[in-house]
Amino acid sequence: MNNTANLIRLAVVLIVVLLLQVVVFDNLDFLGLCNPFIYVLFILVAPFGCPTWLLMLMAAGEGLIIDIASNTPGMHMAATILIAYLRPAVLRLVAFRSATYKEGDIPGSRGYGSLWFARYTLIIVAIHHLALFLIEQFDSFYLWSTLIRIVLSIVASTLLIILIERFAPATRGADD
Amino acid sequence: MxxxxxxxxxxxxxxxxxxxxxxxxxxxxxGNDYHRAAYLSSANVVTGSINRLTSSVGKYFALATANESLAEQNLALQQEVAALRAQLMAVPDSVWPDIPLQAQQPSLRYHAAKVIGSSTNRSRNMITIDRGAANGVKQDMAVINPQGVVGLVAAVSQHFALVLPIINTSSRLSVKIKRQNHRGQLLWDGMSPQRAQLSDIPEHATVDIGDTVITSGASAFFPEGLVVGTISAIEPDRNGGFFDIDIDLAVDYNAVYHVYLIENLAAQERNDLEKPASDE
Structure with missing residues (x-):
């Protein structure tokens, strides 16, 4: 897939996940216990070989928009930059021994399997949420209640992201 | 090199x-200095407008509750007006000169606003309302709803404002126990949006579960006597000589739709007076 198509696709994904996050998921609050952050999907589906500095800049911008919408200055920005930085390492970690990532390809359940995508999503989401909750609650950290919230939020975000990735064509690129 | x-x-x-x-x-x-960062918050035009749109969809689900609460407040106000009118009638004309009520300059002015965005599950919760500087909203106005004290205006943009509710770990509110005038400070520990903590009540005070806690009037922004909540748990502090007290908040933060902002017309004068004195 060429670069222009990839760029347009990424822009569409970004706008969709931002709107979904701010309009729908920021207003959902399951028993005050977990908030799903599905906007992480944008970082997940950037093409393989996307330069890490570029991914981090996009992550910073995305995080900042979420921060502005939810009155959490810098918090989502910090967590999202972190997963952008760690993404290449996570991709190496979840790689099959035989399969290789093709540069420009999109990390997705279609090309690499649902199980692969689930593992990849879970690790990235877990890093993101841990960082986010630690930054948010460092001054009022209550071990058990915070841990429960972190775990429930990781589960909710991971499941929702897998669902959205499954059914949103833009995240997968053109059908081949 | x-x-x-x-x-x-x-x-x-x-x-x-x-x-x-x-x-x-x-x-x-x-960034937690909301005063300077209104544009970096949900009070800016873009997110404010999106929030208003979202809440205009969501508000239909909440209309019934909001209506009920407003009707209740209406009833209470009607009864208060009737009682005051009866009292006024009882005063002989010679004692009460014939001054129309409107001539009395009120020291408080109320503004109504709608909540368009809020959170209850973070440690630094904020509430966004749909009135801003263009509607006369100013920083540090007290925010209440029919149930009790909601919070304080922390930042104002042209058409929106950001409210710092009691359920924000940086919120501080001077309160007292209604029955006996012991003053304390209301803090929030970041745990439950229904419960806040009252400190600085000395152990020699007699406090009971169920006592009403109201604003103390020590802050120029909150008029004295607004309901904050009721005492739900009392524990003696181990070393300080003060009680650890839990308060059930009067306001249900999961259901705050209509709020009133209180503009204290005398606050500016009082602040000007107190400021140089406390600087020395």
């Missing part, structure tokens, strides 16, 4: 990462 450039080239990504993270964390640690 060559080595240095080589080092830079090899670690470009990490260096960019550190710079970006430093920027983000700088925002975390300075």
């Amino acid at each position: 060559n080595n240095f450039f080589q080092f830079l080239r090899r670690h470009t990504t990490t260096i960019i990462f550190i710079i970006l993270e430093a920027l983000a964390l700088a925002l975390v640690f300075t």
